[in-house]
Amino acid sequence: MSYSVNEILQQAYPVMPVLAVQRVEDARPLAEALKAGGLKVLEVTLRTEAAIDVIAEMKKVEGVIVGAGTVTRVEQLKQLEDVGADFAISPGATPRLLDAGLQTSMPFLPAVASVSEMMQGMELGYTHFKFFPAAASGGVSALKAFAGPFPDVRFCPTGGISVKDFRDYLALGNVACVGGSWIVPADALNQGNWGRIEQLAREACELAG
Template sequence: MNIRDIMRSAPVMPVIVIERLDDAVPLARALVAGGIRVLEVTLRTAVAMDAIKAIADSVPEAIVGVGTVTSPEQFAQVKAAGAKFAVTPGLTDELAEAAKLAGMPLLPGVMTPSEVIAALRHGFDAMKLFPAEQAGGLNMLKALGGPFPNVLFCPTGGVTLDSAPKLLALPNVGCVGGSWLVPKDKVAGGDWAGITQLAAEAAALRP
């Protein structure tokens, strides 16, 4: 499965921060039950790597990926944990090479036209616009569509349930990244039914 296939598997890719390892599997199951299969677990906590392995082992329906990859060494680690793809906030030559060596689909982060060109030179034609809201959001994506008609974007950062439909309507947007599917209070309280409902609303954004 390449990164474009992964992006098209669900309209919203939840950006997940796991604080407690015990939350990982029930959270993943709740999202999948609502129709959201592509999960980006960020490497922002001490339990993130174990959470990725737990989801990969226990929720086979999920396409679990890893976010906030910032060093080349992490690619081999997350692949061993069972991650199916990786997402970076930006792109360097070293990160691009490490992703290729690991044979892992990568969604590299970009914010400017120059960064888009650099990513294209490395062979990537699907990218994360990050941080999307600060980068110009909808208008920025429309502008990038002119010089880069063949690039597919996943805007992430500041995207909401209200703004997602307009973004998804753009021809150069494959999916959006969103943390609103996994609100901290619902995760902390174990409100998995509530998260399934949020996932169902997100899944319905694209028939």
């Protein structure tokens, strides 16, 4: 099944886990734990050699939507299409990536950190963006300011967001969901502590209401 960017972000509410997975064998139990905790839209960052294979394995888990983050090169979009990724997210928005994102068969979410970058994407027809790095780029205050002149743009803020403040972002009308790495702590992943990860996912859903 294919989804639009808007549908993916709606289903990612409240949190899209941002994952850096080193071992392919961790892919399926990790996806199962996050799904059991209530989070079914997963972003696997292309920061590890195993990332593409991890996406392929997670795709075998029924009921999860699996995409890639840290997409920095146009060629990576073809790799992700070949492996059946459901979406792609970049940490920035170069002209080449923006153009390629319009051509790919996957929903593509470019990242912006400023109004000027957002307007460049809007000129090409983008209406949904990752806001990154969120905390370092003004956080909640910046997104509030964006809402006035750009009421129809929606965001997935990521970067520096934690369990302590993610609800502040979700309270904004222009935020569809947040991206967060706190759901999967490195030590829990390394130890295969799937129960702890499931609990963190469940707590985020409960806190978000």
